[in-house]
Structures are given as structure tokens and as C-alpha cells.
Amino acid sequence: MSPKTAVYRAAAFGLIAAFSLTACGGGDSDSNPLTGSSSGGDGDGKSLVVGSANFPENQLLAEIYAEALEAKGLKVTRKFDIGAREVYYDQIVKGGISVFPEYNGALLAVAVDKKSTATGTEEINAELKQKLPKSVEILDSAQAQDKDSVTVTAETAAKYHLKTLADLKPVASKLTLGAGSEFKTRQQGWIGLQKIYGVEFGKFQPLDAGAQSTLLKLLDSGKVQAANIYTTDPAIVEDKLVVLEDPKDLFSSQNVTPLVYKSAVNGTAKAALNGVSAKLTTSDLQDMMKKLVNDKEDASTVAKEWLTKAGIVS
Numbered sequence: 001m002s003p004k005t006a007v008y009r010a011a012a013f014g015l016i017a018a019f020s021l022t023a024c025g026g027g028d029s030d031s032n033p034l035t036g037s038s039s040g041g042d043g044d045g046k047s048l049v050v051g052s053a054n055f056p057e058n059q060l061l062a063e064i065y066a067e068a069l070e071a072k073g074l075k076v077t078r079k080f081d082i083g084a085r086e087v088y089y090d091q092i093v094k095g096g097i098s099v100f101p102e103y104n105g106a107l108l109a110v111a112v113d114k115k116s117t118a119t120g121t122e123e124i125n126a127e128l129k130q131k132l133p134k135s136v137e138i139l140d141s142a143q144a145q146d147k148d149s150v151t152v153t154a155e156t157a158a159k160y161h162l163k164t165l166a167d168l169k170p171v172a173s174k175l176t177l178g179a180g181s182e183f184k185t186r187q188q189g190w191i192g193l194q195k196i197y198g199v200e201f202g203k204f205q206p207l208d209a210g211a212q213s214t215l216l217k218l219l220d221s222g223k224v225q226a227a228n229i230y231t232t233d234p235a236i237v238e239d240k241l242v243v244l245e246d247p248k249d250l251f252s253s254q255n256v257t258p259l260v261y262k263s264a265v266n267g268t269a270k271a272a273l274n275g276v277s278a279k280l281t282t283s284d285l286q287d288m289m290k291k292l293v294n295d296k297e298d299a300s301t302v303a304k305e306w307l308t309k310a311g312i313v314s
Helices: 003-019 056-070 085-094 104-112 121-131 154-160 181-185 187-197 212-221 267-279 282-293 299-309
Strands: 048-051 076-079 099-103 136-138 150-152 176-180 203-207 226-228 256-261
Touching: 048 056, 048 085, 056 076, 056 099, 056 267, 056 282, 056 299, 085 104, 085 256, 099 104, 104 121, 104 187, 104 256, 121 136, 150 154, 176 181, 176 187, 176 212, 181 187, 181 203, 203 212, 212 226, 256 267, 282 299
Parallel strands: 048 076, 048 099, 176 203, 176 226
Antiparallel strands: 099 256, 136 256, 150 226
């Protein structure tokens, strides 16, 4: 990855942070933690709290949700850059967050049922509807997906003849895998690689969940030889990286799906969020991430451009 790409990547993350109104890592209270607003949204003047995780794409999706809700006349408080799912999930369940852009497969496997073997969109959503706490629900899933992957450089793929995750088994002991620290304890991660593919990496290099740009630098420099990269990251195409195929479906479907606190969202809010899901595609995500990361566009601008193009806002 070129220095210019790295600068663009850092700048994009800074731009996202600029429009984030607040961030937190708590969530121990059963009430909305934001002073002066509660999880409302039923036309009573209260704000819907839209949250996001601590990586650029999820913050972009949260901004899309926020602007779609505002276009329907609903008040929105943004609470972006909270952290990983292990941090923010309890806040949604308790009502501190009203709306969150989730990835259905990871939501099920990480937060709801770590023993689930569901991999397809319909199967995953059926289990979520059955197993989620009664205070929350998922709305319609988008066609858009952003899956986890184990990705290597073209040079590493050629050197070790890597095409699928199974190909790693005889050589992984020589390699270092870089990923967000939570990847080490996830079934759809380090544990699943061992159980499903028999892959035992020689070393694990943990990073903060939002440190994709750092991870890409480590991969490019050879300090890690494999990395957990999100499949909509524009660096995959730009840097000619190789996403290893997953024939045994270690990484399940990851459709973008609104997770909402039931009592906070009314019919108008649900219709607005389902309207986003009806239009959002994987190619849309890839295009928006390129604008965000490579072209240095502001995230709120990218969100508004897509919403306008999709006919959701005028």
C-alpha cells in the first residue's frame, strides 16, 4: 500500500470522527445515557439514538440511517465510534442506543448464540428473531454484505500456493495472522480456523478493532503474512490482495441489518430503515468506501449522495 493511500485512509477516519457527536464505552444503565434525551421516536419530541462501531464503514452506515430517519422528520442523536460488538451490544439491549447498523451473521455468532451453525441469510435471520432478547429486534436485511476474510498479498499467495483457507493448513505455522483483538476468541475467527480448517497460525498480532489501516500497512510490509480484512475494503482491489476462499463457510453471511430497541422506534422509523435495506447493495458499499477512503470525501456527504441516488431523500 502506497504512503498516499495510507494518508487517505487516515484522513477518512478523521473525517468520520469529525461528524460523530459523541462516543462512549459504557452502557451499564438501563436508561438512555445521553443527558437531555431518551430513547423515543414516537413523535413525542425525543431523539432516536443512532450508534455505530469503531470502524469507518459502520460509521458511514450509521450516518445513512441517521439521515434517512431525519428525512422523515424524526429527531436523531448520533453516538458513533463506540467500540466492538462486545462493548456496544448491551447498550442496545438496555435501550441506551435505539438504532444500530449490524451484520446479521456476526451478531448471531458473537452476541446471541456462539454455538449457532447458521450460515445463510434466511437461516441466520430466523435464529435471530427467535433468540434475540425481547427488548430488541432486527428489521429487513439489505442485500449488501461485508464479510470477514483471511487475506494475503499476491506474493504470499504465490509463494505458498494459497487459494482457500484449507491451503493454509500446512504452512500457517510459519505465518503471523493480524486481526482485531476480538478475532482471537471468536468462532468466526481464530477458533473456527482451528476447528473447521485445522489451521494453526504461528503467531497472532492483535490490533484495535478500528485499526484496518494499520493492519494493511503490516500486511504490505510483511510484518504479518495474513490479515482479517473486511471484504468491502477498497485496498483489496487497489493493492491486488488475495481473499482466501472459504468453502466450509467459516464466515457466515454478513448482511447489513438494522438492530433496533423496540420501544424506541415507531412505524415511520421502521419504514425509513427498511427503505435503506431495500436499496443498499454490496457494490454500493464498495463504491462508497472508495469515496470515503481513497477520494477523501466526507462521510456525511457520501451518505447524502447515496441516499439521493437511491431516491430515499431529495
